[in-house]
Each structure stands twice: as structure tokens, then as C-alpha cells.
Amino acid sequence: MVSLLKTPLYERHVELGARMAGFGGWIMPIQYTGVLEEHRAVRSAAGIFDVSHMGEIRVSGKGALFFLRKLLTSDPASLETGQVQYSLMCCESGGVVDDLLVYRLGEESFLLVVNAGNKDKDVDWLRGHQKTTGHGDSVEIRDISAETGQIAVQGPRSAEILGKLCEAKLEGMRYYSFLKTRVAGLEALVSRTGYTGEDGFEIYLRVGETKEAWDRIMEAGKPAGLVPAGLGARDTLRLEASMPLYGHELSQSTTPLEAGLERFVSWGKGGFIGREALEQEKREGVKKKLVGFVMVERGVPRAGYELLKMGRVIGKATSGSYAPSLDGCLGMGYVQAQEAVAGNRIEVMIRGRWAAAEIVNRPFYKKKGGWSNGRE
Amino acid sequence: MGESELKYTREHEWIKVEGTKALVGITDYAQEALGDVVFVELPEVGKELEIGDVLGVVESVKAASDVYSPCRGKVTAVNEALFNNPELVNKDPYGDGWMVEMEFTELAGDLLSEEQYEARLAEEGK
Numbered sequence: 001m002v003s004l005l006k007t008p009l010y011e012r013h014v015e016l017g018a019r020m021a022g023f024g025g026w027i028m029p030i031q032y033t034g035v036l037e038e039h040r041a042v043r044s045a046a047g048i049f050d051v052s053h054m055g056e057i058r059v060s061g062k063g064a065l066f067f068l069r070k071l072l073t074s075d076p077a078s079l080e081t082g083q084v085q086y087s088l089m090c091c092e093s094g095g096v097v098d099d100l101l102v103y104r105l106g107e108e109s110f111l112l113v114v115n116a117g118n119k120d121k122d123v124d125w126l127r128g129h130q131k132t133t134g135h136g137d138s139v140e141i142r143d144i145s146a147e148t149g150q151i152a153v154q155g156p157r158s159a160e161i162l163g164k165l166c167e168a169k170l171e172g173m174r175y176y177s178f179l180k181t182r183v184a185g186l187e188a189l190v191s192r193t194g195y196t197g198e199d200g201f202e203i204y205l206r207v208g209e210t211k212e213a214w215d216r217i218m219e220a221g222k223p224a225g226l227v228p229a230g231l232g233a234r235d236t237l238r239l240e241a242s243m244p245l246y247g248h249e250l251s252q253s254t255t256p257l258e259a260g261l262e263r264f265v266s267w268g269k270g271g272f273i274g275r276e277a278l279e280q281e282k283r284e285g286v287k288k289k290l291v292g293f294v295m296v297e298r299g300v301p302r303a304g305y306e307l308l309k310m311g312r313v314i315g316k317a318t319s320g321s322y323a324p325s326l327d328g329c330l331g332m333g334y335v336q337a338q339e340a341v342a343g344n345r346i347e348v349m350i351r352g353r354w355a356a357a358e359i360v361n362r363p364f365y366k367k368k369g370g371w372s373n374g375r376e
Numbered sequence: 377m378g379e380s381e382l383k384y385t386r387e388h389e390w391i392k393v394e395g396t397k398a399l400v401g402i403t404d405y406a407q408e409a410l411g412d413v414v415f416v417e418l419p420e421v422g423k424e425l426e427i428g429d430v431l432g433v434v435e436s437v438k439a440a441s442d443v444y445s446p447c448r449g450k451v452t453a454v455n456e457a458l459f460n461n462p463e464l465v466n467k468d469p470y471g472d473g474w475m476v477e478m479e480f481t482e483l484a485g486d487l488l489s490e491e492q493y494e495a496r497l498a499e500e501g502k
Binding site (some may be wrong): 322 | 397411412414415419433435437438459
């Protein structure tokens with residue numbers, strides 16, 4: 001039997017009374033006090049998440065930039081040191097191997113942050129393409145996941161909370177940028193990124209120092225309403241913000257164009273793996289499209305439920321839940337491209353019964369005020 | 377009223393019998409295991425149910441669970457408060473979180489006493 005990996009914060013979660021469950025090969029906290037309470041805390045104050053399960057891969061060397069331009073859909077050449085980019089890694093068919101964040105650490109050095117469950121597959125994929133892209137010797141690929149801990153602090157008060165402990169100034173930091181600094185005296189890489197639709201930070205630390213950082217952030221954040229938040233709240237938050245989740249909205253049988261992520265495909269940079277397939281798809285038009293929908297009739301949509309139009313199946317839900325901030329039920333799913341129109345009335349087959357829903361523009365939830373993104 | 381007057385099913389429903397009427401809900405263990413309840417689906421008043429029929433559905437943030445009828449009979453009332461306040465199932469599973477009232481003709485033969493139900497949970501390591 002394969003045993004589940006434990007993050008450096010495992011004991012903390014148990015002490016906090018978290019409900020633990022397997023996720024992506026790790027045993028992770030699903031919730032502490034309750035998903036709704038944690039969700040609302042992140043929207044109104046701040047939440048702290050253990051995201052140490054995420055994979056971290058260093059790609060460096062003279063050929064690193066060219067190699068990544070070939071492997072990813074985005075163009076990391078457009079990044080300056082200190083900037084972060086969302087990107088996708090595709091296979092020849094245009095299907096998504098993984099979605100990830102690229103950090104430009106230096107001229108020839110990058111950090112890829114990938115999904116926990118895909119990490120080994122990604123490392124193999126990258127290494128497997130070193131030779132085929134002619135970068136056998138000029139690129140070093142190092143899986144540093146085991147030596148890296150990661151904590152996310154998310155919510156409108158996250159800058160204020162982390163600001164108390166961070167050596168560098170956070171106020172002026174742009175969305176999707178990062179700094180190497182100290183948090184509670186510990187060496188850390190801090191980026192203004194996240195997966196909740198709120199302002200927030202992701203903090204990368206040495207694995208052995210993660211617990212101390214967690215404790216210090218918890219202590220500093222308590223007066224401002226910081227609470228530990230689990231994967232349950234992370235999922236409802238990202239769903240409201242309409243962010244794709246690998247294995248749900250993204251997989252090797254869906255392309256970035258179908259998922260509505262063309263803005264992360266750099267057509268101007270030249271060849272990359274999957275380009276031909278994506279170009280063809282763009283020429284011919286996608287057959288299915290990812291949409292967001294809200295329930296008009298009562299019912300909770302779930303991943304896998306059929307989506308219908310006048311009784312005819314037009315697609316399938318990929319995620320769905322009650323959305324605490326919007327106090328309604330909503331979901332995302334793939335439908336035939338011609339049906340992917342905001343305002344279109346559809347039905348969701350909920351446990352043998354049809355319930356009316358409406359396709360709407362995404363994201364469902366937008367942070368009030370917005371923040372400087374640096375990209376768009 | 378103590379909870380000891382209640383009988384339990386192996387599927388974590390409770391039933392409280394008074395004459396030929398019975399109230400049905402889900403147990404404290406069940407609501408705790410489900411997490412935040414966000415939606416409850418209940419039958420129409422007048423519906424006839426057999427023992428073991430799906431009586432309703434409880435949806436938490438993450439999952440949907442069927443609730444099974446612990447008796448044969450007719451639904452005489454449903455707890456409409458749950459439509460707008462499904463969290464009552466979490467807050468007060470044996471009280472305000474009740475789900476249906478039934479006029480019953482037969483009870484399931486394998487209902488458990490509180491001690492038996494507790495023992496069963498313990499046995500399953502719950």
C-alpha cells in the first residue's frame with residue numbers, strides 16, 4: 001500500500017482538530033472548524049493554508065529559458081526577475097499536462113510550482129524532453145519539493161498580517177510578483193499570488209522552518225481574524241473565483257482554448273509543444289467550451305453531472321458546489337461550443353431530476369476594488 | 377426529552393415514535409461527518425414510503441447523501457425551515473433539524489437503541 005505523505009505541518013493540523021484526508025498523494029487538512037466559516041474568514045479577513053503539498057521544480061542553466069519556452073504555452077521570456085506567470089504545459093495533442101506558476105528567479109533560473117498529484121509526471125515530462133529539445137546538457141532540472149514548505153495567507157487583511165513579520169515592504173508589491181526576504185526571521189520567497197480570488201501571498205520556506213513560520217503568522221494574525229483554512233474552503237473559494245482545478249476543468253483531454261485560457265498561450269513566441277494542435281483548433285473552432293453556470297432551481301451541482309438543453313445532453317459539469325459568498329449554487333463544466341453563451345438556460349441532471357440553471361459570465365466572484373495585476 | 381427515546385438506523389437516521397406518528401432526522405454523528413449542510417431535499421407531504429426508500433437528500437459543501445426511511449407510511453409534514461436554514465441539521469440534529477413527520481404502519485425491524493448505535497459507531501472506530 002502506498003502511504004500518504006505528511007507535510008511539515010501535519011502535527012499542527014492534528015492539534016488544531018482538522019479533519020484530514022488524502023489529496024494528491026498527501027494527507028491534508030480538509031477543514032478545521034467548518035468549510036463555510038473558513039471560506040467567509042478568507043473573504044472578510046484572512047485565512048492561512050498549508051500548501052506544502054504543491055510541487056516545486058527548479059529549472060536552471062544556459063538553456064533554461066529556451067527550454068521552458070518550448071515546454072510551456074506562455075512566454076517566460078516576458079518575465080523579469082521577480083515576476084510570476086501562470087502557464088500551461090501541453091502535450092502534442094494540445095491536452096494539458098499540468099497548469100503551473102513560473103517564477104523567474106534570475107537570468108537562467110526558474111521555479112515551477114506544479115500540482116501535487118502531477119509532480120512526478122511533470123518532472124518525468126520535463127526530463128524526457130530535455131534531449132528532444134536539444135537541452136540535454138544546458139538545462140538542470142531539480143525537484144526541490146521535498147525540501148520546500150509552502151504556506152498561503154489569503155484575504156483582504158493578509159498584507160497587514162504578513163507585513164508585521166516580513167522584512168520587506170509588502171504594500172507596493174504588485175500582483176504576480178515576488179521577493180526574497182525574511183518572514184519571522186526565516187529566509188523565504190514571498191509572492192503576491194493565490195488561489196482564492198482574494199489579495200494574498202504564497203510563502204516558500206525551507207521545509208524544516210515551515211512550522212515556525214506557521215506559528216508566528218498564526219500568532220501575528222489572530223487579532224486581525226486570521227484562521228487556518230483547509231482544502232474544502234480552498235475549493236469553494238477557487239470555484240467562486242472561477243479558477244480551474246487540474247483533474248476537473250483541466251486534463252490531458254482538454255486544451256487551454258477549450259478551458260478559455262488562450263490569454264496564457266503566447267502565439268508570438270514561435271514553436272512550443274502542442275502548438276500545431278492548438279493552431280488547428282483555433283482555425284477550426286473549439287468543439288466544447290468551459291462555462292460557468294448558476295442554479296436557477298434548487299439543487300447542488302457536482303462534478304460529473306450531465307448538463308442538458310431541452311432534455312438533450314450538451315455537456316458535463318466539472319466542478320460544482322454551494323457558493324458561500326454568493327449564497328447560491330453554481331458550477332463549471334464543458335458544453336458544446338455553440339451552447340456556451342451567457343444567458344443560455346440549461347438544465348443540470350441532479351440525481352435523476354432536472355433542475356434549471358443559467359450559463360453566466362465568469363468569474364462568479366470578483367474581489368471588491370481589484371488589485372494591480374501587472375499582466376492585464 | 378432525552379435522546380434515549382430515539383431509535384437509530386445503521387445508515388445514521390434517527391426516529392422518534394409517538395403513537396402512530398414518527399419524526400425522522402439524521403444523527404449527530406451523520407451531521408458531523410457530512411460537515412456544513414447547505415441544502416436539504418425533502419419529500420412532498422402525502423408521499424407514501426416503504427422502509428428503506430430514499431426519503432430525502434442532505435447536501436453538504438462537499439457531498440450529497442441519501443436519507444432512508446426507517447418506516448413504512450405516509451409523510452404528514454416536512455420541516456420547511458430547512459429550506460432556508462439547512463444549517464439547522466448541523467446545529468440541532470435531534471431538535472430543530474428534524475426532517476419529516478410520518479404516519480407509519482410498520483417500523484424497520486432492525487432499529488437500534490442508543491446504546492446499540494453508540495456501540496456500533498465505536499466498533500467502526502467512529
